[in-house]
Amino acid sequence: MNADTLNKDLIAILEKKSELNKLDYNDARYDDMEEALHDMEDDFNETYGDYLEDVLEDVHGKIKSDADILLPTAYIASSLDGKELEEGEESEGVWVESDKFPGVEMRLVLVANPPRVLLILSDQERVLWTAE
Numbered sequence: 001m002n003a004d005t006l007n008k009d010l011i012a013i014l015e016k017k018s019e020l021n022k023l024d025y026n027d028a029r030y031d032d033m034e035e036a037l038h039d040m041e042d043d044f045n046e047t048y049g050d051y052l053e054d055v056l057e058d059v060h061g062k063i064k065s066d067a068d069i070l071l072p073t074a075y076i077a078s079s080l081d082g083k084e085l086e087e088g089e090e091s092e093g094v095w096v097e098s099d100k101f102p103g104v105e106m107r108l109v110l111v112a113n114p115p116r117v118l119l120i121l122s123d124q125e126r127v128l129w130t131a132e
Helices: 003-021 030-062
Strands: 095-096 106-111 117-122 126-129
Touching: 003 030, 003 106, 030 117, 030 126
Parallel strands: none
Antiparallel strands: 095 106, 106 117, 117 126
């Protein structure tokens, strides 16, 4: 797996999400941009799906979570700058439960620069995997 190419493709999705988030639903460009984003996500899952699903399986194992593993694009952050993570935005990533942290609300998020999976707990984040 080429970490630089993975990062480049991840950044492209994050930039497209950012563009889309700046548009109003009534904007004439919204549907076309949303469709382009979905095409990018489909291509990302096709290219990196098997690899990242193995990574996510290992990550779930580290935190002792038996939650279903979703498509890698479900874990992607909403923006490149990570403001949502800093602000504790609850829509980031995928909610998981863990036997290692019983009763604690947490999320797994795939971010860029470098590509990595973060475990987001209420007041902290931990890197569980980094692409090499």
